[in-house]
Amino acid sequence: xxxxxxxxxxxxxxxxxxxxxxxxxxxxxxxxxxxxxxxxxxxxxxxxxxxxxxxxxxxxxxxxxxxxxxxxxxxxxxxxxxxxxxxxxxxxxxxxxxxxxxxxxxxxxxxxxxxxxxxxxxxxxxxxxxxxxxxxxxxxxxxxxxxxxxxxxxxxxxxxxxxxxxxxxxxxxxxxxxxxxxxxxxxxxxxxxxxx
Numbered sequence: 001x002x003x004x005x006x007x008x009x010x011x012x013x014x015x016x017x018x019x020x021x022x023x024x025x026x027x028x029x030x031x032x033x034x035x036x037x038x039x040x041x042x043x044x045x046x047x048x049x050x051x052x053x054x055x056x057x058x059x060x061x062x063x064x065x066x067x068x069x070x071x072x073x074x075x076x077x078x079x080x081x082x083x084x085x086x087x088x089x090x091x092x093x094x095x096x097x098x099x100x101x102x103x104x105x106x107x108x109x110x111x112x113x114x115x116x117x118x119x120x121x122x123x124x125x126x127x128x129x130x131x132x133x134x135x136x137x138x139x140x141x142x143x144x145x146x147x148x149x150x151x152x153x154x155x156x157x158x159x160x161x162x163x164x165x166x167x168x169x170x171x172x173x174x175x176x177x178x179x180x181x182x183x184x185x186x187x188x189x190x191x192x193x194x195x196x
Contacts, residue, residue, distance in 0.1 A: 001025055001063050001138055001166055002046045006055030009041050016041045016191040018055055025137070028167040030177045032196070033188035039170050042188055043142065046168065066136030068144060071127035077116030081106065081126055084115050089133045097133070104129040104159050120148055121155030128159045137165040145173045 001023045008017035016038040023029065023046060033039050044050040048059040075084045086097050101111055104125040115123065124144075131139060145153050157179045160167065169180060177185070185196040 001027075001060045002048075003058050004045055004052070004055065005057075007045050007052035007057050008054035009045055009050065009052050011041060014038070014041075014191060016045075016188075016193075017052070019045070019193050020055075021046075021186070021193065023138075023166060023168070025166055026183070028181060028183045029169065030180070030182045030185045031168060031170045031188060032172065032177070032185065037188045038191045038193070039188045040142070042186075042193060043140065043168065043170065047138075047140065063138050064135050065138045065140060066131035066134070067140050067142075068124060068127050068131070071130045072123050075115045075123065075126060075130065078114060080112050081115055081118065082111035085126065085130055085133065088130060092133055100129050100133055101126065103162050105155065105162075119152060119155075121152030124148075124152065124156050125159040128163055132163060132165070138168065139163060139165055140168045140170075142170045143172070144169070145171060145176055 003022045004019050006018045006020055008015065031039055031042065045052055045057045047065055051057065074088055082097055085101065086092065086094060098111055106122065106125055110122060118126065144156060148156065153176065157176060160180050171177060187194050187196040
């Protein structure tokens with residue numbers, strides 16, 4: 001899905017790399033490290049948002065990147081949840097939209113409520129369902145538990161269990177790292193990336 005080969009990125013006096021990594025389909029990768037260690041720079045290279053100054057970075061042609069905050073913002077807050085999702089994936093029959101929402105723990109009592117009336121955790125689950133419906137195969141979560149209460153964090157963890165694509169999870173939340181079934185864990189510190 002994404003490959004870095006000897007990639008080096010510089011931001012002022014900070015240098016990340018050289019980094020050689022590969023993200024494969026189905027990977028669920030946790031990325032940790034202190035603030036300022038290079039996590040955001042690494043994501044930028046992996047997602048094709050910036051080019052390395054040395055080495056190479058490539059993103060697969062069929063990669064569809066999704067971010068939870070983008071998807072949450074797309075859901076119209078004044079519409080019932082099912083209608084809001086259907087408007088964004090008009091090719092999906094109503095029954096399939098409702099089945100997908102149920103898979104993410106949003107049952108009949110949720111789908112008729114306005115998006116703005118849902119809890120933060122419920123909106124997060126709805127956003128994950130929307131991303132899956134839109135064909136997202138690489139989900140990026142950058143500090144997703146910031147500004148969420150414990151109940152919303154638990155709902156996010158449950159929703160991630162239902163997500164079937166590749167996951168890049170940047171977090172300081174140890175509990176989430178333990179709960180989400182990761183296949184790999186990268187530690188970034190001082191511009192160096194190691195497999196933890």
